Amino acid sequence: MELAFSTRDVAGTRLAYSPLWEVVTSHRLLARGAVGPLHRRWAERARPELAAVGLGTGLLADLITPSGYLPDFLNPPPGPVPPSASAESALTGELAVLARTAPERIRADLEQLVDWTPEVAAFHRDPAAVLPRLVDELRGYWAVALAPHWSRIRAVLESDVLHQSRRFAAEGSAAVLRELHPSVEWCTDRLTLPLADCGTSGSLAGRGLLLIPSAFVGPGRTMMVNRPDQVVQLCYPSRGIGVLWEQPAARVPEAVAAVLGRSRALLLAELAAPASTTELSHRTGMSAGGVSQHLTALRAAGIVASHRSGRSVLYQRTDLADALLAAAG
Secondary structure, eight states: OEEEOOHHHHHTOEEOOOHHHHHHHHHHHHHTSOOOTTTHHHHHHHHHHHHHTTOSSSHHHHHSOSSSOOOGGGSOOOOOOOTTOOHHHHTHHHHHHHHTOOHHHHHHHHTTOSOOOHHHHHHHHOHHHHHHHHHHHHHHHIIIIIGGGHHHHHHHHHHHHHHHHHHHHHHOHHHHHHTSOTTOEEETTEEEOTTEESOOOEEOTTOOEEEEEESSSOTTOEEEEOOTTSOEEEEEEOTTGGGTTOOOOOOOOHHHHHHHOHHHHHHHHHTTSOEEHHHHHHHHOOOHHHHHHHHHHHHHTTSEEEEEETTEEEEEEOHHHHHHHHHTO
16 A cells, blocks of 8 residues: 655644544454453453443444454544543544534445444444444443543553654654654655555545554554545554553552551552542452442542543542642652
8 A cells, every 4th residue: 555745745744643543443453352462451351341331242343343444434533632631521522523424424434344234234324313323332432441541541642742743853754754663664755554454545635644643553553544535544553552551559648548548548549540440440459349339438528529431430539639649748
């Protein structure tokens, strides 16, 4: 696969990261079955949790198959994600764009799928009626599989964007494109992508290229969306994913532990970013029931708050908890 660049395209090449791309790439990783050691622990937790809420099968699974074409409408060009965006709000803008996809665009993409299930056929017959359900499935998948880990995923993606941006400034876009990935080749005005999933060869035609790092696209591969009415998107493996799941031990202030007990103090320390009961159980080694009891007591005292994100309930520290931890040093 080749992409031909004009001077305008080279100048218009930019970087962004996308929560919705992380949904698509991580879902495809799970669909492929065997998962490499890097993401294995995440996959072993995510699969049963998704199955428990009915997201192991369905329309989303029919669209994001283990290999081959992925409907391009699943990945509209992302806008900027505010660094302070919560796990709940990070996906909102992209889902809003997806929800406005024209029926004819959906039908055109679905017609490129090799295998049609009854759900895909129903989607093709009446895109407007089925699209809200797909958006709900995407939001539910995000809440269960990715939202509890968003702070660390975002940190890896932001670090890659910063690194590549510095290279753009110091060495130019050609240098970045040339070393984007071992399988990618840059020569004069053409980018060759021998292992790209999806997309088609052709000219960028002045649309520019949007480079999107992903924590889940997998080594040795890239993914692409090349629609004539949009900027071309190239999703590639992010730098730094080797440390994605490293979990530094949360520091438990002894003064807080003396008042609340070590288990509750540990939960507060772990809630630097919103997390679910299941995620906190995995991190701390406590049972899910024990975590739930402690969180109920902390919430009653106004030290933690909870909110629903899709089908999950996420807990976070309140201002009172932050003040307590700050006072304890």
